[in-house]
Amino acid sequence: MITELAPAKINLALHVRARRADGYHELETLFAFVVDGDTVTLAPGPLSLAITGPFAAGLSGEGDNLILRAARAFATAFSLPEIGAFTLDKHLPVASGIGGGSADAAAALRALAKANAIRLDDPRLFDLAAALGSDVPACLLGRTALGEGRGERLHPLDGPVGMPTLLVNPGVAVSTAAVFKGWDGVDRGAMPDGDALSLALAGRNDLEAPARRLAPVIDDVLTELGGGNPILARMSGSGATCFALYASAADRAAAAARIRAAQPSWWCLETRLA
Numbered sequence: 589m590i591t592e593l594a595p596a597k598i599n600l601a602l603h604v605r606a607r608r609a610d611g612y613h614e615l616e617t618l619f620a621f622v623v624d625g626d627t628v629t630l631a632p633g634p635l636s637l638a639i640t641g642p643f644a645a646g647l648s649g650e651g652d653n654l655i656l657r658a659a660r661a662f663a664t665a666f667s668l669p670e671i672g673a674f675t676l677d678k679h680l681p682v683a684s685g686i687g688g689g690s691a692d693a694a695a696a697l698r699a700l701a702k703a704n705a706i707r708l709d710d711p712r713l714f715d716l717a718a719a720l721g722s723d724v725p726a727c728l729l730g731r732t733a734l735g736e737g738r739g740e741r742l743h744p745l746d747g748p749v750g751m752p753t754l755l756v757n758p759g760v761a762v763s764t765a766a767v768f769k770g771w772d773g774v775d776r777g778a779m780p781d782g783d784a785l786s787l788a789l790a791g792r793n794d795l796e797a798p799a800r801r802l803a804p805v806i807d808d809v810l811t812e813l814g815g816g817n818p819i820l821a822r823m824s825g826s827g828a829t830c831f832a833l834y835a836s837a838a839d840r841a842a843a844a845a846r847i848r849a850a851q852p853s854w855w856c857l858e859t860r861l862a
């Protein structure tokens with residue numbers, strides 16, 4: 589049996605550059621990961637998927653799950669008949685800007701690669717990842733990186749490993765397509781050179797304004813996070829999850845305690861950068 593962590597992704601910065609002819613937008617984004625997330629387990633047997641955990645109800649075990657799509661694509665690419673019995677322990681809120689589905693797909697590809705003695709840096713794995721979703725190559729790489737294109741052209745960067753981080757989701761789903769449609773169309777230029785933290789501090793999330801218009805509760809999340817002395821507080825991806833980075837675990841704990849008391853229904857994860 590092989591168990592792989594599927595860590596939450598954070599877009600420390602996300603700059604939208606242009607709308608392309610294929611309907612997607614050209615991005616420049618700073619990907620980072622935390623040390624917590626879903627867990628994907630692979631056991632021998634025919635292809636199947638069981639889902640457990642606090643956010644299992646948000647997903648059905650049907651054919652469209654990204655883990656099953658990843659497994660089928662892997663089986664085709666590597667000509668394998670029996671592909672494995674998966675269990676997904678779902679701890680990340682679904683469709684919330686922290687890439688849970690992409691992380692699960694990447695974890696499934698990693699587990700399958702290990703089970704079949706395929707190197708994790710095999711370019712065929714990255715091709716499969718890119719076909720599954722914009723964030724899947726970054727999740728397969730699993731380390732701080734600058735992403736270009738739709739996020740599939742990756743340049744690893746040094747990041748602030750271990751930095752105390754809080755993730756907060758108000759329980760409202762926002763449509764990624766609708767958020768991109770609300771982008772103001774202004775290309776604000778390329779990111780400068782630098783380490784991940786300075787790029788993050790100098791950067792923005794261009795999807796924050798349109799997401800806040802669609803889901804004004806994101807304003808409340810950012811106000812709560814901003815009140816706790818963070819180094820940086822910002823929305824991730826197309827929302828609605830927001831993150832904050834802290835200088836100390838004590839600052840993070842104080843912010844988490846205050847937010848949990850004020851908004852007991854919000855999802856709030858105390859974690860750190862991977």
Ligand SMILES: C[C@@](CO)(OP(=O)(O)O)[C@H](O)COP(=O)(O)OP(=O)(O)OC[C@H]1O[C@@H](n2ccc(N)nc2=O)[C@H](O)[C@@H]1O
Binds near residue numbers: 766
């Ligand atoms: C915004 C990001 C940032 O990491 O993360 P999430 O919010 O999903 O976590 C990603 O780029 C999400 O990419 P992806 O996973 O492809 O989004 P999907 O849900 O498949 O895209 C839904 C729709 O959003 C629009 N879309 C998406 C990505 C992109 N670069 N440009 C777009 O215009 C397209 O209209 C697309 O049909």
Ligand SMILES: Nc1ncnc2c1ncn2[C@@H]1O[C@H](COP(=O)(O)OP(=O)(O)O)[C@@H](O)[C@H]1O
Binds near residue numbers: 652653655684687764
């Ligand atoms: N294993 C999975 N986990 C989460 N979502 C999944 C999964 N498989 C398929 N999906 C679908 O993918 C969509 C995007 O999910 P997710 O990756 O959690 O969001 P986001 O990209 O906004 O962070 C969801 O609407 C969900 O229906």
